[in-house]
Amino acid sequence: MRKSSFFGSGNPLMSEKSFSHQSYGSAMTVGGTIAKAAFALIILAGCAAAAWTYNLDAVMPFALIGGIILAIVTIFNKPLAPYTVPAYAALEGIVLGSISHMFERSYPGIVNQAVLATFGVLGVMLVLYQTGLLRPTERFRSVIMAATMGIGAIYMLNMIMMLFGSSITLIHDISLFGIGFSLFVAVIAALNLILDFEMIETGSRSGAPKYMEWYAAFGLLVTLIWLYLEILRLISKLQRRK
Incomplete structure (x- = not known):
């Protein structure tokens, strides 16, 4: 695949400037990116377990806001990724732990199903x-x-509508249309993984700077979080229809 076509993809998490050749120091590698992504996932899982065990629901809104801020900083200041991504993983772990616990109370066993499905999709x-x-x-x-x-x-429109006591029915509906919407979103999230894999491969091949390993790991982590939440929502809709 030509590098120029990749850089012209329009993906907001990647650009030609981000992956410009690094003529000094260490360069990005696929193995290094995988190691950093695994490390970020371990941090996320540990913080999620803590949020689940110690019932950190009250902290969740602050963790969510902090995670959004760190994500924005990471996107616009990529050299800071080695510092922002682990912190982002920790805050998102608190958010996911709280959300997962809430779903588990309503639908016992759903979290294990969603986790297995997420990593199953990743493998496929x-x-x-x-x-x-x-x-x-x-x-x-x-x-x-x-x-x-x-x-x-x-989703942004739905969040705004919720501030006024309303919402987009399709997102929460358990009708066939509602389930179809959740399935569609989950498929799009899964296909975003292909773009993440390409970002990692192309960054390594083009000699991107070492800190881009963290940035590429961040992109993969964001996609996995999104995929997990969509699968969680989809399974909950299916269980509510029983």
Whole structure:
């Protein structure tokens, strides 16, 4: 795949400047990125377990706001990623732990199902990418990014409506349309993993600076968090229909 086509993809988490060749010091590697992503996931899991065990629901809103701030800082100041990404993982762990505990109280066993499904999807997407069965073309990237931004706009509108005591019914509805919407969003989240894999591979191949390992790990972590939450929502809808 040509590097120029990758850099022209329009993905908000990557640009040609971000992956410019580093002529000094250590360069980004696939192995280094995997190690940092695994480390971030361990931090997230540990903080999620703490939030679950010690009932940190009261802290969750502050962790959510802090996570959003750190995500913005990471996106616009990538050299800080080695410091912001572990902190982001910790705060998101608190958020996910609290949300997961809430779902588990209503639907016993749902968290284990969602976690297994999330990593199952990750494994399938990785196999499809590594075998070349699913590689991002220009059209693929354009469609996935457009769908992702559209979903983000819908969720943002829903958050604004909730401030006024309303919401977008489709997001929470357990009808076939509501379930179909959640399934569609989960599929788009899963396909974003392909873009993450390409970001890691291309960054390593182009000699990106070492701190981009953390940034690429951040992109993968964001996608996995999104995928997990969508699977959690989808399973809860299916259980409510029983």
